Amino acid sequence: MAVSTIYSTQALNSTHFLTSSPSSSSKQVFFYRRQTNRRFNTIITCAAQQTVVIGLAADSGCGKSTFMRRLTSVFGGAAEPPKGGNPDSNTLISDMTTVICLDDYHSLDRTGRKEKGVTALDPRANDFDLMYEQVKALKSGIAVEKPIYNHVTGLLDAPELIQPPKILVIEGLHPMFDERVRDLLDFSIYLDISNEVKFAWKIQRDMAERGHSLESIKASIEARKPDFDAFIDPQKQYADAVIEVLPTQLIPDDNEGKVLRVRLIMKEGVKYFSPVYLFDEGSTISWIPCGRKLTCSYPGIKFNYQPDSYFDNEASVVEMDGQFDRLDELIYVESHLSNLSTKFYGEVTQQMLKHADFPGSNNGTGLFQTIVGLKIRDLYEQLIANKANAPTEASKA
Ligand SMILES: Nc1ncnc2c1ncn2[C@@H]1O[C@H](COP(=O)(O)OP(=O)(O)OP(=O)(O)O)[C@@H](O)[C@H]1O
Numbered sequence: 001m002a003v004s005t006i007y008s009t010q011a012l013n014s015t016h017f018l019t020s021s022p023s024s025s026s027k028q029v030f031f032y033r034r035q036t037n038r039r040f041n042t043i044i045t046c047a048a049q050q051t052v053v054i055g056l057a058a059d060s061g062c063g064k065s066t067f068m069r070r071l072t073s074v075f076g077g078a079a080e081p082p083k084g085g086n087p088d089s090n091t092l093i094s095d096m097t098t099v100i101c102l103d104d105y106h107s108l109d110r111t112g113r114k115e116k117g118v119t120a121l122d123p124r125a126n127d128f129d130l131m132y133e134q135v136k137a138l139k140s141g142i143a144v145e146k147p148i149y150n151h152v153t154g155l156l157d158a159p160e161l162i163q164p165p166k167i168l169v170i171e172g173l174h175p176m177f178d179e180r181v182r183d184l185l186d187f188s189i190y191l192d193i194s195n196e197v198k199f200a201w202k203i204q205r206d207m208a209e210r211g212h213s214l215e216s217i218k219a220s221i222e223a224r225k226p227d228f229d230a231f232i233d234p235q236k237q238y239a240d241a242v243i244e245v246l247p248t249q250l251i252p253d254d255n256e257g258k259v260l261r262v263r264l265i266m267k268e269g270v271k272y273f274s275p276v277y278l279f280d281e282g283s284t285i286s287w288i289p290c291g292r293k294l295t296c297s298y299p300g301i302k303f304n305y306q307p308d309s310y311f312d313n314e315a316s317v318v319e320m321d322g323q324f325d326r327l328d329e330l331i332y333v334e335s336h337l338s339n340l341s342t343k344f345y346g347e348v349t350q351q352m353l354k355h356a357d358f359p360g361s362n363n364g365t366g367l368f369q370t371i372v373g374l375k376i377r378d379l380y381e382q383l384i385a386n387k388a389n390a391p392t393e394a395s396k397a
């Protein structure tokens with residue numbers, strides 16, 4: 001192909017350059033990796049639309065996929081991998097949402113990481129320039145050919161075409177790591193799972209479902225920890241909402257990790273997002289709902305709500321410790337929470353009942369993931385309405 005104009009944009013740097021083909025009527029644009037000169041992805045201009053971009057950060061095995069299933073369900077329709085594409089694609093597409101996994105921006109495959117002695121959490125194993133270019137393109141209504149990291153083979157597969165959706169969710173290890181990508185996010189969430197709980201979940205999944213030994217699970221957690229602390233955990237300071245998962249305080253010295261204390265930390269002052277509250281906005285409330293209207297077996301359920309600060313930002317925190325015995329009774333709790341952005345009375349309970357088999361449905365992880373899903377729907381609707389009402393350049397003149 002004859003390479004024509006080399007565009008110089010601020011976004012382009014030494015690792016990539018962008019060209020366009022003059023012969024092409026469809027205005028195709030290509031990204032190349034400078035080191036290899038390999039055409040990496042094609043961008044095709046298409047109908048202008050604004051995509052709302054949501055970032056979800058967490059370590060591996062911390063409930064991102066479960067959260068995504070709850071979120072896409074709030075928007076209706078099931079999320080499926082791209083039809084007829086790579087069976088090992090990490091992408092999930094529904095009518096309204098496309099979820100892309102940022103593992104697809106690993107620049108080093110499994111062997112490459114081993115040779116260089118870096119983990120997948122290390123920024124050197126990831127291509128943030130390409131991540132930025134592609135999220136920016138999708139946000140402005142341009143389709144991209146995104147690489148695929150194959151978790152089965154550990155190799156980088158041929159790219160897949162991603163059309164700009166109404167809502168793009170970028171989930172993975174680093175959605176808020178790179179300032180340029182962070183600035184593209186309309187809303188960001190961090191799943192902050194404490195080490196004790198992460199360990200319990202890993203054992204449950206990797207031992208029971210994947211046949212790994214206890215020693216190998218411990219070793220893998222230890223090996224990732226320095227890079228997790230250096231590159232993943234600090235991203236929580238940028239999140240608009242954090243779901244923090246801790247061991248219960250209702251059972252003294254609990255080390256089973258089955259009963260959880262979950263905190264929903266919501267930053268104040270985020271555009272189109274007003275935090276949920278319990279009883280009375282801005283007060284400090286401690287509430288034990290167990291009794292005539294909510295069945296609770298040992299160790300019971302306790303809610304807390306209070307204004308707080310989080311990394312120098314004002315925040316509101318709703319906390320739930322314990323677990324529900326009967327999900328249908330959740331309506332009692334729902335009726336005491338305000339600013340839920342539901343479309344009808346009982347919508348939170350309905351969503352929770354619909355996915356009663358998902359991990360965390362009987363505790364604060366499921367409840368708060370569902371609530372954040374509803375808040376994202378509300379944020380999307382406000383953003384779109386605001387855009388529709390905004391005066392056009394012509395009408396302003
Ligand atoms: N809320 C929860 N309560 C209990 N266990 C959970 C919860 N969320 C996740 N888990 C456990 O953690 C495992 C991983 O969950 P999930 O697949 O949603 O995480 P992930 O972050 O997408 O993982 P990965 O990045 O490794 O694919 C589940 O199989 C389950 O065992």
Ligand SMILES: O=C(CO)[C@H](O)[C@H](O)COP(=O)(O)O
Pocket residue numbers: 059060103110120121150151152154173
């Ligand atoms: O932290 C991770 C994100 O999910 C994975 O460990 C990383 O993507 C590497 O994957 P694999 O272990 O399949 O090579």
